[in-house]
Amino acid sequence: MSLPLVDEHAQQLPLEFADEHESMKITGFWMFLVTDVLIFASLFSTYAVFHNSVAAGPTANQLFKMGPVLLETLLLLTSSFTIGLGIYAMRKGQVRALMAWTFLTILLGAGFVTTEIHDFVSFAALHATWHTSAFLSAFDILVGTHGAHVTFGIFWAVTLLFQLRKHGITERTARKIYTFSLYWHFLDIVWIFIFTFVYLNGKLG
Amino acid sequence: MPSFVPYLVHTLFPPGVLLPDILLIDFGLICAGIGVIVLLTKTRRWGWLWYDWLTTVDHKKIAILYLIASLVMLMRGGIDALMLRAQLALPTTHFMPASQYDEVFTTHGTIMVFFMGMPFIFALFNAVVPLMIGARDVAFPRLNAMSYWLFAFGAILFNISFVIGGSPNAGWTAYPPYTGLAFNPGPGENYYFLALIIAGMGTTMTGINFLVTTLKMRAPGMSLMKMPMFVWSTMVTSALILFAFPPLTVALAMSLFDRLFGSHFFTLARGGMPMMYVNLFWLFGHPEVYILIIPLFGVFSEVVATFSKKVLFGYPVMVASIVAIMFLAYGTWVHHFFTMGAGPAVNAFFGLSTMLIAIPTGVKIFNWIFTMWGGRIQTTTAMLYQMAFIPVFMVGGATGILLAVVPADYQLHNSYFLVAHFHNVLIGGTLFGLLSGLYYWWPKMFGMKLNETQGKWAFWLFLIGFWVTFLPQYLLGLKGMTRRIYTYPLGFGWHDLNVISTFGAFIMGAAFVVLVYNIVWSLLYGERDLTGDPWDGRTLEWSLPSPVPEYNFPRIPVVHDRDAWWAMKQKGQSLADLRPEDVHDVEMPKNSPIPFLLGASFFVLGFGMTFAWWPIAIIGFVGIILCLLFSGFDYDDHHHLKADVIRQTEATLGRLQG
Numbered sequence: 001m002s003l004p005l006v007d008e009h010a011q012q013l014p015l016e017f018a019d020e021h022e023s024m025k026i027t028g029f030w031m032f033l034v035t036d037v038l039i040f041a042s043l044f045s046t047y048a049v050f051h052n053s054v055a056a057g058p059t060a061n062q063l064f065k066m067g068p069v070l071l072e073t074l075l076l077l078t079s080s081f082t083i084g085l086g087i088y089a090m091r092k093g094q095v096r097a098l099m100a101w102t103f104l105t106i107l108l109g110a111g112f113v114t115t116e117i118h119d120f121v122s123f124a125a126l127h128a129t130w131h132t133s134a135f136l137s138a139f140d141i142l143v144g145t146h147g148a149h150v151t152f153g154i155f156w157a158v159t160l161l162f163q164l165r166k167h168g169i170t171e172r173t174a175r176k177i178y179t180f181s182l183y184w185h186f187l188d189i190v191w192i193f194i195f196t197f198v199y200l201n202g203k204l205g
Numbered sequence: 206m207p208s209f210v211p212y213l214v215h216t217l218f219p220p221g222v223l224l225p226d227i228l229l230i231d232f233g234l235i236c237a238g239i240g241v242i243v244l245l246t247k248t249r250r251w252g253w254l255w256y257d258w259l260t261t262v263d264h265k266k267i268a269i270l271y272l273i274a275s276l277v278m279l280m281r282g283g284i285d286a287l288m289l290r291a292q293l294a295l296p297t298t299h300f301m302p303a304s305q306y307d308e309v310f311t312t313h314g315t316i317m318v319f320f321m322g323m324p325f326i327f328a329l330f331n332a333v334v335p336l337m338i339g340a341r342d343v344a345f346p347r348l349n350a351m352s353y354w355l356f357a358f359g360a361i362l363f364n365i366s367f368v369i370g371g372s373p374n375a376g377w378t379a380y381p382p383y384t385g386l387a388f389n390p391g392p393g394e395n396y397y398f399l400a401l402i403i404a405g406m407g408t409t410m411t412g413i414n415f416l417v418t419t420l421k422m423r424a425p426g427m428s429l430m431k432m433p434m435f436v437w438s439t440m441v442t443s444a445l446i447l448f449a450f451p452p453l454t455v456a457l458a459m460s461l462f463d464r465l466f467g468s469h470f471f472t473l474a475r476g477g478m479p480m481m482y483v484n485l486f487w488l489f490g491h492p493e494v495y496i497l498i499i500p501l502f503g504v505f506s507e508v509v510a511t512f513s514k515k516v517l518f519g520y521p522v523m524v525a526s527i528v529a530i531m532f533l534a535y536g537t538w539v540h541h542f543f544t545m546g547a548g549p550a551v552n553a554f555f556g557l558s559t560m561l562i563a564i565p566t567g568v569k570i571f572n573w574i575f576t577m578w579g580g581r582i583q584t585t586t587a588m589l590y591q592m593a594f595i596p597v598f599m600v601g602g603a604t605g606i607l608l609a610v611v612p613a614d615y616q617l618h619n620s621y622f623l624v625a626h627f628h629n630v631l632i633g634g635t636l637f638g639l640l641s642g643l644y645y646w647w648p649k650m651f652g653m654k655l656n657e658t659q660g661k662w663a664f665w666l667f668l669i670g671f672w673v674t675f676l677p678q679y680l681l682g683l684k685g686m687t688r689r690i691y692t693y694p695l696g697f698g699w700h701d702l703n704v705i706s707t708f709g710a711f712i713m714g715a716a717f718v719v720l721v722y723n724i725v726w727s728l729l730y731g732e733r734d735l736t737g738d739p740w741d742g743r744t745l746e747w748s749l750p751s752p753v754p755e756y757n758f759p760r761i762p763v764v765h766d767r768d769a770w771w772a773m774k775q776k777g778q779s780l781a782d783l784r785p786e787d788v789h790d791v792e793m794p795k796n797s798p799i800p801f802l803l804g805a806s807f808f809v810l811g812f813g814m815t816f817a818w819w820p821i822a823i824i825g826f827v828g829i830i831l832c833l834l835f836s837g838f839d840y841d842d843h844h845h846l847k848a849d850v851i852r853q854t855e856a857t858l859g860r861l862q863g
Binding site for chain 1: 344345348409412413414416417420421422447448450451452454455456458459462466467468469470472474475476477478481485488834837838840
């Protein structure tokens with residue numbers, strides 16, 4: 001059914017949007033991100049309700065250490081930049097550069113998760129777990145859900161590297177990398193909210 | 206090992222599931238299961254079952270799967286209802302123990318909302334939306350199959366609870382602290398949370414799928430304001446699903462964490478707050494009410510136009526109304542718990558926002574009536590349900606407005622007045638709409654009409670049974686009877702009305718039996734639909750033969766008008782004048798076992814978590830990972846349907862020229 005005009009238009013689009021089916025999957029992924037925004041919105045609102053319900057446990061101010069949190073922020077924000085460079089390489093058709101940037105993104109993400117786990121373990125050593133209070137339950141599930149998303153993203157990106165090695169940059173792999181980058185930027189934005197509303201607010205508020 | 210076996214038996218079969226009636230059902234289910242296996246083996250149908258149904262990604266077949274599941278669930282939920290009504294008619298005889306009564310009202314509500322209403326709606330979406338917009342499938346066919354299997358295995362997980370381990374018993378809303386581990390040990394509530402999380406994921410994916418389908422896959426020329434009303438209602442419902450299910454998932458997951466891992470979200474100790482659950486639940490729950498009615502507004506809009514032989518009156522206003530309802534739906538959730546004590550300002554806001562919804566709904570009622578006005582009305586079964594819906598739904602709406610009046614709600618909260626109100630809208634609106642849609646689109650799905658005489662019998666029994674059941678319940682509510690009680694003293698003057706109500710419930714039970722007879726009879730002897738357009742329809746699905754071939758449209762139509770097929774007929778055009786050179790190769794999605802296996806893995810994970818048997822849960826989790834990995838690396842998910850095959854099919858149907 002496609003008219004000649006449509007084909008000309010398609011040729012100007014980036015590769016990941018060129019195929020109708022693949023482009024539709026990007027739209028679908030945006031819809032998925034909407035649901036994920038609402039998951040986090042629900043978790044943030046729960047945290048907002050519970051952030052003072054510390055029972056006999058520690059308060060946010062007593063518990064949080066800004067050093068690891070700053071390191072996590074640095075790692076995750078940098079990884080958002082590297083996946084951006086990866087998409088830039090993809091648009092220029094440089095598969096090796098794309099894989100290198102994706103690999104670097106994975107490393108930075110792994111650094112983030114490691115730091116976060118270390119942070120949680122140090123809380124557990126102080127008996128500050130979700131058994132302690134509603135505040136810590138809400139904190140753990142909010143930050144933990146974000147951390148689980150990042151962990152899932154790391155494994156996803158690893159499978160994408162294998163697919164890139166096998167197929168190179170095609171309409172389909174390009175779409176997959178592009179949706180992964182959307183996901184990764186989204187997690188970055190969520191982290192900025194966690195950093196502000198949970199950590200900064202807990203330390204200063 | 207010897208101590209392991211008694212533990213296992215006691216965990217899987219506690220006294221609560223060893224009641225005589227349940228054992229009888231167990232026996233019946235085992236016999237039925239063996240019967241099906243024998244039948245499939247004898248007729249060598251296993252391959253047919255696997256290749257044609259369990260691995261299918263065809264939206265038309267998935268629609269039939271949804272329909273079967275929802276009719277089975279309608280029976281289960283209906284039997285639950287009859288058990289409840291039997292107990293309430295005989296309050297002194299202990300027809301059921303109190304604990305079983307709690308379980309039955311919980312499963313009745315949960316099944317009717319999540320496992321009957323929603324899949325029935327998705328059956329209609331799948332059956333006709335791609336056909337109405339001139340598409341060959343939904344946007345993501347494999348995801349569509351995954352949605353179905355997540356729903357189906359969620360439903361199975363929920364339904365085995367009454368045989369293995371015990372049913373949930375905290376009401377369909379599952380409020381804490383009723384669901385807290387301290388007050389409610391045993392696996393019942395775990396079943397509820399896990400089944401709803403699994404089925405809810407499927408529903409969310411359906412929402413994404415149909416939103417993208419309706420946004421991106423419409424035939425050339427079909428602008429938004431040329432979409433049939435049912436497609437509009439699909440789009441709005443999908444958007445509601447997208448925004449409603451995440452808070453539910455979060456609330457369910459937190460409750461599950463409280464039970465399984467000892468967190469303190471909704472507990473009474475250590476700062477937990479049960480009202481947070483109630484807020485999150487109804488933040489989902491109120492939009493859910495509209496998820497359950499807006500698709501049926503779409504059905505009624507199609508049915509009323511077709512059987513009045515007129516265009517739908519005030520189409521732009523109808524669109525504006527459902528879009529307005531979509532937005533208002535998010536501003537009313539507190540009206541489910543005015544008695545929480547949020548204060549007069551908050552309650553006044555939510556009372557007013559609730560009343561506001563009556564305006565767009567009222568507009569729609571008028572438009573349906575004006576569509577019928579001066580039309581040549583054909584009283585088919587589908588149309589009868591439409592005509593019955595208007596007064597029934599108006600009563601339901603009016604009592605809803607009464608409940609939105611905050612001071613009145615303090616009296617009526619959790620009384621039988623409320624029970625009568627929501628059954629009034631859910632039966633008069635949702636169920637009548639579903640049945641209207643079933644009778645309307647059945648020929649398109651199965652290639653034969655449902656017998657009209659039998660259908661009208663079922664209709665009248667449903668309508669009369671409905672009023673006999675629920676009118677007394679309004680009075681009972683005003684007399685102070687509260688919901689979820691299994692007995693009451695005879696001196697309260699509630700008994701007579703309860704007996705009448707139970708009588709009505711059994712009339713509806715009879716209606717269901719007639720409906721099933723109608724379906725079976727029609728499948729065997731029903732009038733075949735040879736034209737593809739038995740109702741002289743208006744929208745594109747009626748331009749196709751019944752049942753529709755795999756590829757739907759041999760050539761994608763170009764749409765110029767709102768009632769596209771009607772306009773084509775008026776101009777003397779037809780899609781049956783296909784020339785051989787118009788047909789090209791078509792790319793179709795390939796069948797895949799992954800959706801079924803993914804659903805099964807989620808079932809194993811859910812079952813393991815229900816009993817906190819972690820090795821089983823881990824097996825399920827690994828299964829999920831493997832399915833996702835396989836899906837990610839599978840690039841071979843389409844096949845080309847050759848133009849010759851399509852030409853041959855169309856020629857057989859007599860739709861090819863020359």
